[in-house]
Amino acid sequence: MSGKQNGAVQGARKNEFRRLRLEGVSRQFGGANALDKLSLTIERGEFVALLGPSGCGKSTALNCMAGLLPLTDGSIWLDEQRIDPLPPEKRGFGMVFQNYALFPHLSVSHNVGFGLKMRGVPAKEIERRVAAALDTVQLQAHASKLPGQLSGGQQQRVAIARGLSLSPR
Numbered sequence: 001m002s003g004k005q006n007g008a009v010q011g012a013r014k015n016e017f018r019r020l021r022l023e024g025v026s027r028q029f030g031g032a033n034a035l036d037k038l039s040l041t042i043e044r045g046e047f048v049a050l051l052g053p054s055g056c057g058k059s060t061a062l063n064c065m066a067g068l069l070p071l072t073d074g075s076i077w078l079d080e081q082r083i084d085p086l087p088p089e090k091r092g093f094g095m096v097f098q099n100y101a102l103f104p105h106l107s108v109s110h111n112v113g114f115g116l117k118m119r120g121v122p123a124k125e126i127e128r129r130v131a132a133a134l135d136t137v138q139l140q141a142h143a144s145k146l147p148g149q150l151s152g153g154q155q156q157r158v159a160i161a162r163g164l165s166l167s168p169r
């Protein structure tokens with residue numbers, strides 16, 4: 001991806017990390033282990049997939065990393081910073097949900113800019129970053145449509161653009 005092409009990704013370079021580390025991450029639901037002592041180190045630039053049968057704890061692991069689910073044991077580190085006590089918005093992660101979780105009543109642009117608006121980013125800056133993120137996923141021509149007017153693959157790209165717009169590290 002060229003530098004000038006994408007402001008959202010450029011923003012991400014400023015606060016990138018070297019290493020994400022999970023140490024004995026566990027999560028129980030009502031006494032049952034959904035995730036049992038997962039330890040894993042991911043270096044910057046690595047592309048990692050979690051594979052396993054349905055119900056083995058993949059989504060639980062991702063939700064723990066993103067901060068949507070508190071751990072029952074273990075810790076999560078970004079370089080030297082322990083991040084598992086931080087709320088999701090302080091972790092600088094992007095997330096694309098399996099079902100996309102788009103807001104059906106908001107246009108593509110408003111979906112992508114939603115997180116920026118919630119963070120009080122000025123309108124002009126939101127416009128710029130939404131345009132950059134839509135450019136990355138090649139959806140500029142669909143900016144004013146509603147999610148229901150898009151194909152499944154296009155909806156998935158809206159969800160990716162929404163994740164990118166926040167410049168996740």
Ligand SMILES: Nc1ncnc2c1ncn2[C@@H]1O[C@H](COP(=O)(O)OP(=O)(O)O)[C@@H](O)[C@H]1O
Nearest residue numbers: 029033034052053054055056057058059060061
């Ligand atoms: N909110 C919840 N309450 C109770 N049990 C849950 C909850 N979320 C997940 N589980 C259970 O935890 C286990 C792991 O689920 P999950 O991480 O969603 O699996 P997958 O690897 O398919 O993504 C499953 O047995 C699931 O039923």
Ligand SMILES: [Mg+2]
Nearest residue numbers: 055058059060
């Ligand atoms: Mg899952």
